[in-house]
Amino acid sequence: MEIQADLHHLTTAAIDQTAVFSGIAEDLSTKGFSIQHGVLSPALLDALVAQAQQLHHYDPAGIGREQQFQQNQFVRTDEISWIDGKLPATAEWLAWSNSLKTYLNRRLFLGLFSFESHFAHYPPGSFYKKHYDAFRGEANRVLSVVLYLNSQWGPDDGGELVIYPEEHADDTVVVTPLMGTIAIFLSEEFPHEVLPATRDRFSIAGWFRVNNSTAQRVDPPK
Numbered sequence: 001m002e003i004q005a006d007l008h009h010l011t012t013a014a015i016d017q018t019a020v021f022s023g024i025a026e027d028l029s030t031k032g033f034s035i036q037h038g039v040l041s042p043a044l045l046d047a048l049v050a051q052a053q054q055l056h057h058y059d060p061a062g063i064g065r066e067q068q069f070q071q072n073q074f075v076r077t078d079e080i081s082w083i084d085g086k087l088p089a090t091a092e093w094l095a096w097s098n099s100l101k102t103y104l105n106r107r108l109f110l111g112l113f114s115f116e117s118h119f120a121h122y123p124p125g126s127f128y129k130k131h132y133d134a135f136r137g138e139a140n141r142v143l144s145v146v147l148y149l150n151s152q153w154g155p156d157d158g159g160e161l162v163i164y165p166e167e168h169a170d171d172t173v174v175v176t177p178l179m180g181t182i183a184i185f186l187s188e189e190f191p192h193e194v195l196p197a198t199r200d201r202f203s204i205a206g207w208f209r210v211n212n213s214t215a216q217r218v219d220p221p222k
């Protein structure tokens, strides 16, 4: 199936996003997760890193909207700042995410409706213990996306994302949070954790959601 991604407005235009999106769709339908490298342009990554490092209003994680359900059960010590697309480069990040959403909906009929994301800062020693981003049948987060914003991350720096494929518990996927790497996985299927890092660790975490609105309740609100 040929579906063209509409990304003319992005600095990622030099990279064939249609091929990238096709690879992601293929991975999601066969494995339920996809790890990508070199998908976003260095210019966009640089701008996002600058943004992440300059932010002065990170909030402790776990108190924001949509996170109440995991607040008491799981421990996380990162701090976050929600993205609204007004800061430099974040509009392009949202545009890329939106193009991915459109592509995956056409190709895999996922019915993704909205996207929310935040910068995350894990100071040295911080972690996010094993958790799900959504619970089957309850939450409406369908697909999790994490973009890493750390240059020259080595094996001694820690901070890996560990994904546990449910049915093959030994078969873990370890992702180094290196600049430009993107991890995408089905939110209800994969428990995962962030190991403690020895350095400041920056990322963007995002979630595609389906529309669970009823006449009584608008969910998600946008």
Ligand SMILES: O=C(O)CCC(=O)C(=O)O
Residues within 6 Å of the ligand: 120, 128, 133, 146, 160, 161, 192, 193, 194, 203, 205
């Ligand atoms: O930063 C990561 O590698 C994953 C973060 C995460 O699991 C989350 O924010 O829910």
Ligand SMILES: [Fe+2]
Residues within 6 Å of the ligand: 131, 132, 133, 144, 192
């Ligand atoms: Fe998570």
